[in-house]
Amino acid sequence: MNGKSLSSELKEIITGAKRLYANYGKDLLSDLGFMKVLDDYEKAIEDTARAMTSLSIWKMCAICGNSPKGSCCAPEVAIWYDAELVFVNLLMGCDVEKGQFYKDHCFFLGKNGCILKARHYYCVHYLCPEIKAILSAAELDMLYRTIGREILTGSNVLHYFEQWRKHHDGVIVA
Secondary structure (H helix, E strand, C coil): CCCCCHHHHHHHHHHHHHHHHHHHHHHHHCCHHHHHHHHHHHHHHHHHHHHHHHCCHHHHHHHHHCCCCCCCCCHHHHHHCCHHHHHHHHHCCCCCCCCCCCCCCCCCEECCEECCCCCCHHHHHCCCHHHHHHCCHHHHHHHHHHHHHHHHHHHHHHHHHHHHHHHHCCCCCC
16 A cells, blocks of 8 residues: 555545645536536435345445445455545535444445445445345346446536536646
8 A cells, every 4th residue: 555544545535536626616516517427426326225225235335334244345445445536425415424334344335335325336236145145036136227327427417527627627628
């Protein structure tokens, strides 16, 4: 980890996200094009949440996370996030510093699950072998299509921001 602790690396990520919010948040939230892609993303996140709830996945994850086995929400997962994705969470109204409910888990894992709306690809897409074994092929197909839409719309938000930022900062975009 290049000599950095998890907490110092996470602090840098959150500080970077807050800096992005201070520099761009107000203007970006008044951009109608951005708000459209952000709204599409939030709807896709809700669709994934509904699918996971209907299949009892979150319930199974909570049981696993509270067992001696632990969960896939390992402490180092928090530093897989970058400032831009944490910034998107700030734009969505998430309190990104509210974390560390569980000492030996991801900083962003709260009492009722992830405190973030815009989550890392791994956090959205990963299903442990136990969950995959319980779901039918049709359920897995439906779930992965739903998850895929969330990941795609999240990518659209980040791409829009990247292009908007280049234009906003006076960088010529090809």
